[in-house]
Amino acid sequence: MPAPRRRPLSAERLETLAALAGISRLELTIEKVVLGGDGLARWRDLPIFVPRAAPGDVVKARITERRPSYARAEIEQVISAGPLRREAPCPFYARCGGCQLQHIEDEAQLGLKAAAALETLRRLGGIDPAQLKRCVVEEPVAGRRWGYRVRAQVHVEQDEDGATGVGFRRRRSHDLIRVDRCPVLAPALEARLPELPRLLDEGAQAGQARPGRLSLATDGLEEDSLVVSAPPLGVLPGGELEIELLGRRLTFDARCFFQAHGGLLEALSRSAVGAFEGETAVDLYAGVGFFTLGLADRYRSVTAVEGESMAARYARNNLRLNGLRHCQVERGAIESWVDGRTGGEGLRPGLDRVLVDPPRVGLSWNVRRALLRAAPARLTYVSCDPATLARDLGELTRDFDLESITFFDIFPQTAHLETVVQLRRRG
């Protein structure tokens, strides 16, 4: 493939870059927060991305990366704080890579993230601006901002002295930041953190292999909610959790993907499933059947497709537990399933509804093509990455009209957010 042609740099930009080459520190005023959580400042005509910056901050920053179209800088000193800046509540925030927005007031975070996501949809996707204008952007939905996370992976490490520690990756590094608290975790999960090193040591003494990573999950936001671990660890059992979701039973375990914010599960499900109904629905990237259960109430036949065998097993179990005989689970890579290459019919024309909830990479080109070809009457896109969502909508809106966009703060204190987009086949 020929390399993409670069546009020549303007004389103004060349001058800016030459001037910047002789400078290592700058005073910058932060304009806004962009996708990924960095603050954006401008020096002459050059955008400069500054992590851990808040809108309105005036900072002294050290340049860490210079590129023709942007630069990066790290704050050395906040000269004057913008109106949304606060002291980060977590003592690990400065070093830990888990959160990106703790230095910004809780109530302001979602608005900043939603604005950055909308800007990404406008600029990146090639979505018809008139369509975006007609589309209803719903009030963003937030729940509790702390103690919300019902699922987490912690890394395990031994230092040179053999002492075991658990924690999260350091910002922009693979090093471990050992933590004994993490206030975004659900209370029952956070309470377990200090005892994990001891449990790991006891496991090792009993002959258990020391894992490099532990997956933890809980069934609620109470202090005494049940916690499970993968692999199982001493008093922390492995095995199944069960929650109630919109009157249905939903089981999963620490090995499966599960929506992270324990307080927004019902709102997210209701928003994605919506008030639509019909004969046939397909739930792609179904996981343990989180959205399948809601679709089951509204469609006479629902097919859930999931690639991971553990999650597909739980999805089948969840259909059985709830007596949903009109729903079925097919296991396979979506890229092959849509074209009928895993044995079934694939994504056929005439469907009333397709819901997609892909991982961060979004939809592959052949899944986008299959959706355009099958042209279901309604399409719901649940996304955890506005950049790939923008790319995919740029193509899908050739044949589908955008109806509504709803942002969910399912990862408060971080730069991430979940987006539910409702689309309708044109014509």
Ligand SMILES: C[S@@+](CC[C@H](N)C(=O)[O-])C[C@H]1O[C@@H](n2cnc3c(N)ncnc32)[C@H](O)[C@@H]1O
């Ligand atoms: C973002 S999760 C959504 C799961 C589910 N919809 C939920 O809300 O719990 C994406 C799911 O897609 C599955 N997955 C990722 N890539 C896939 C692929 N190429 N083919 C099939 N399944 C895939 C993952 O195993 C995971 O369960």
